[in-house]
Amino acid sequence: MSLGEAAAARQAWKSKLFADGVSMAFERDGKDTPVLENISLEVGDGEFVCLLGPSGCGKSTLLSAMAGFLTPTGGEIRIDGEAVRGPDPRRIFVFQERGVFPWLTVEGNIAFGLFKLGRGERERRIRYYVKMVGLEGFEKAYPHELSGGMKQRLEVARALAVNPDMLFLDEPFGALDSITRLIMRRELLRIWEAERKTIIFVTHDIDEAVQLADRVVVLSARPARIQQIVEIDIPHPRDLSSRRYLELRDGIFQQIGLAHKV
Amino acid sequence: MNFLTALRPIAFVAVLLVLWQIGVAHEPSHLLPGPWGVVGGIADLVRHGLLLKYVVASLFRVTWGFLLAAATAIPLGLIIGWYRRAEMAVNPILQILRPISPLAWIPIAILWFGVGDLAAISLIFIGCFLPLLLSAVNAVHGIPEVYLNAGRNFGLNTRDLLTRVFYPAVMPQLIIGLRITLGVAWLVVVAAEMIAVNSGLGFLIVDARNAGNRYDLVLAGMVLIGVIGLMLDTAMRRFERIKSVQWGYSEN
Numbered sequence: 001m002s003l004g005e006a007a008a009a010r011q012a013w014k015s016k017l018f019a020d021g022v023s024m025a026f027e028r029d030g031k032d033t034p035v036l037e038n039i040s041l042e043v044g045d046g047e048f049v050c051l052l053g054p055s056g057c058g059k060s061t062l063l064s065a066m067a068g069f070l071t072p073t074g075g076e077i078r079i080d081g082e083a084v085r086g087p088d089p090r091r092i093f094v095f096q097e098r099g100v101f102p103w104l105t106v107e108g109n110i111a112f113g114l115f116k117l118g119r120g121e122r123e124r125r126i127r128y129y130v131k132m133v134g135l136e137g138f139e140k141a142y143p144h145e146l147s148g149g150m151k152q153r154l155e156v157a158r159a160l161a162v163n164p165d166m167l168f169l170d171e172p173f174g175a176l177d178s179i180t181r182l183i184m185r186r187e188l189l190r191i192w193e194a195e196r197k198t199i200i201f202v203t204h205d206i207d208e209a210v211q212l213a214d215r216v217v218v219l220s221a222r223p224a225r226i227q228q229i230v231e232i233d234i235p236h237p238r239d240l241s242s243r244r245y246l247e248l249r250d251g252i253f254q255q256i257g258l259a260h261k262v
Numbered sequence: 263m264n265f266l267t268a269l270r271p272i273a274f275v276a277v278l279l280v281l282w283q284i285g286v287a288h289e290p291s292h293l294l295p296g297p298w299g300v301v302g303g304i305a306d307l308v309r310h311g312l313l314l315k316y317v318v319a320s321l322f323r324v325t326w327g328f329l330l331a332a333a334t335a336i337p338l339g340l341i342i343g344w345y346r347r348a349e350m351a352v353n354p355i356l357q358i359l360r361p362i363s364p365l366a367w368i369p370i371a372i373l374w375f376g377v378g379d380l381a382a383i384s385l386i387f388i389g390c391f392l393p394l395l396l397s398a399v400n401a402v403h404g405i406p407e408v409y410l411n412a413g414r415n416f417g418l419n420t421r422d423l424l425t426r427v428f429y430p431a432v433m434p435q436l437i438i439g440l441r442i443t444l445g446v447a448w449l450v451v452v453a454a455e456m457i458a459v460n461s462g463l464g465f466l467i468v469d470a471r472n473a474g475n476r477y478d479l480v481l482a483g484m485v486l487i488g489v490i491g492l493m494l495d496t497a498m499r500r501f502e503r504i505k506s507v508q509w510g511y512s513e514n
Contacts, residue, residue, distance in 0.1 A: 067415070087411070087414045087415040087417075089417035091415075092416070093411070095411075098408050101412070102509030102510075103431070103433070103506040104430075104506070112416055112426075113416035113417070115422075142505060142506070144508065144509045
């Protein structure tokens with residue numbers, strides 16, 4: 001990226017989500033256990049941000065709060081300048097593959113959020129997104145007849161079909177085998193580059209974060225605080241053996257306190 | 263191969279019948295009529311026009327008792343399952359009522375409704391109500407939260423959330439509950455008919471014994487009860503094969 005391009009990019013940068021001093025505590029055995037501590041983060045429109053942290057650190061809690069499923073006990077989350085007061089079809093949460101409705105076919109799942117559209121437009125979108133995620137020929141299949149990767153793609157298709165401007169993904173590829181996972185990452189990037197949704201992606205996988213994100217937000221162990229925000233300044237498609245990639249990845253490994261030797 | 267697999271249980275039943283016949287022939291006592299005697303008993307029932315009459319009477323009572331229980335217990339169970347506080351309030355009563363056999367209600371049923379269909383139906387209703395209520399409560403508890411969250415995320419209002427997420431999510435467990443409870447209803451009707459009415463398969467069994475020790479008719483009644491019970495269960499199992507509920511029965 002030249003200096004001029006960088007300046008243009010900065011100028012085009014528009015704030016989408018703003019977490020303002022967000023804290024969260026859950027009551028457990030009569031005691032308040034803090035899960036999130038004073039998280040402040042701004043995400044740009046069309047940006048791909050990964051929330052990275054160890055298992056159980058509270059990153060999923062942060063994502064649920066951003067999506068409006070949980071209300072922070074302190075601070076506020078604003079999207080497009082408006083405080084988040086609950087889930088909203090403009091921002092769809094993707095729950096691994098567990099969120100597809102097992103009682104609906106592939107078509108039925110994709111059509112789930114399209115109830116306000118006319119029949120023609122609904123059919124058109126179903127066809128379009130079935131094709132986009134490569135589920136042609138499975139339109140009438142039920143989720144239990146699909147593989148894990150197919151269910152995952154179905155859930156992404158269901159989310160995209162309502163044309164949201166944000167996607168929240170909670171370790172979406174965690175349950176998939178490593179080959180399918182790589183394919184899904186490439187697919188997600190392809191979709192993101194085509195549609196430019198703002199994506200917030202939770203993962204505990206450092207490689208995944210560095211492969212996907214514009215910025216990686218490194219969270220500490222519970223209670224989660226922002227430890228560091230790493231900008232991944234490598235254009236897509238990323239060369240996973242390039243010096244810059246390894247440098248950034250090793251930097252995060254060290255930040256988390258792991259030398260990358262086993 | 264498939265044909266042979268299907269033949270296996272039939273062959274087994276045939277062997278049992280033959281053993282039964284041999285046993286009865288070698289020990290000619292009044293302890294048990296032979297299989298031919300039972301066939302003769304069923305033929306007797308057909309001749310007197312009682313077979314259809316009694317089967318219809320029993321099915322009629324089961325149908326009403328079961329449907330009335332389903333129509334009240336399932337909505338109530340769904341509501342109780344949804345509101346934790348309601349459940350905490352009613353749970354102790356449910357746990358006390360649960361171990362009481364529906365047959366213990368026979369005197370009260372007769373006191374309230376007299377001898378007749380209404381008493382029998384009310385006993386079946388009592389026998390079905392709690393199992394259905396509890397299976398509805400459990401079905402609600404079994405709804406994974408992700409489905410409700412996903413439904414809300416797509417902007418469903420409360421009514422649509424109920425019809426498009428809640429209802430399909432509880433269906434598989436409800437169908438199992440209905441099938442098991444129909445089996446209970448079929449057990450209860452026999453007992454109820456022995457005491458509270460003068461028709462039906464349960465009545466047939468007591469009546470055959472009281473009026474002349476016709477044990478061939480007693481066994482004929484038992485065979486009919488078994489066969490019809492199996493048919494009811496098979497019919498209910500068909501619902502479990504509906505495509506949109508199958509997910510509830512797979513191992514994962």
